[in-house]
Amino acid sequence: MEPNIATIAGLIGEETRAAMLMALMSGKALTATELAIEADITAQTASSHLNKLVDGELLIVRKQGRHKYFQLANQHVADLLEQILTLSASHSSTTKKGPSDPHLKYARICYDHLAGEIGVSLYHILAEKDAITDQATHTELTPKGEDFFSDLGVDIAGMKKQRRPVCKSCLDWSERKNHLAGSLGQYILSHALERKWAYQPPGTRIIQFSDDGLAAFLSRYTLK
Structure with missing residues (x-):
């Protein structure tokens, strides 16, 4: 079975999730609260989006004490986001x-x-x-x-x-x-x-x- 690129495209293409992913391009792990602020949404809404990104293997979760931190899953995800930024810039008006x-x-x-x-x-x-x-x-x-x-x-x-x-x-x-x-x-x-x-x-x-x-x-x- 060929990979379903529509799944990944759908995860990245949604505006709220895109904002979260861009925030994580800083290389730092961020909490759900911090990512909710970046995307200007409630913590509950952020949790739903983050679960989808983790399930889609675009993000990983790291636990430290009582806190959970989210970061990009790997360099491949970062490379993909950088390429999308380049493509988006080239299609700008x-x-x-x-x-x-x-x-x-x-x-x-x-x-x-x-x-x-x-x-x-x-x-x-x-x-x-x-x-x-x-x-x-x-x-x-x-x-x-x-x-x-x-x-x-x-x-x-x-x-x-x-x-x-x-x-x-x-x-x-x-x-x-x-x-x-x-x-x-x-x-x-x-x-x-x-x-x-x-x-x-x-x-x-x-x-x-x-x-x-x-x-x-x-x-x-x-x-x-």
Whole structure:
């Protein structure tokens, strides 16, 4: 039996559930109450929608103490949502691309990796330096790239042992170009946050770099 895409489309296409899914693109797990606020609905209505998303395997539930937290089921769901955003933007009646907030357009989180102008710039600089291959939907770390990141102290060998690809291209919905996902994309964002070069303001997908942090980030990945 072929997969029924209408089921998934129906789950994502409903406006309230779409708002919840977009809120979870921040990469953070949220409670039903928080998601109800995001979707501007009652807690009871939110519970019904969340149950459908969990049953449809788009979300997972994590329990901690008395609280239940919801998050995207996996990277595949995040990728699908990003592609829908890209398609939606391309069919918009206006020619303006991307979010109106310049901070969101410049740098934001896409599930667990860096998106926006700076994420796209990073991807294409790495491709130009032959650190990654850029073949439409297929991206790989080259031997030169392995050496480059290993010299920075990145555990590439450990990443290769994971089920998740080391490198993966993700089409950026505001820039309409690829940014870097996969284990390496996750590492790059996590490292910037851990070094406090950047932070994620609560309740947003924005990644805000300090002046010194941005300079350090650009220098580390030779973007200047």
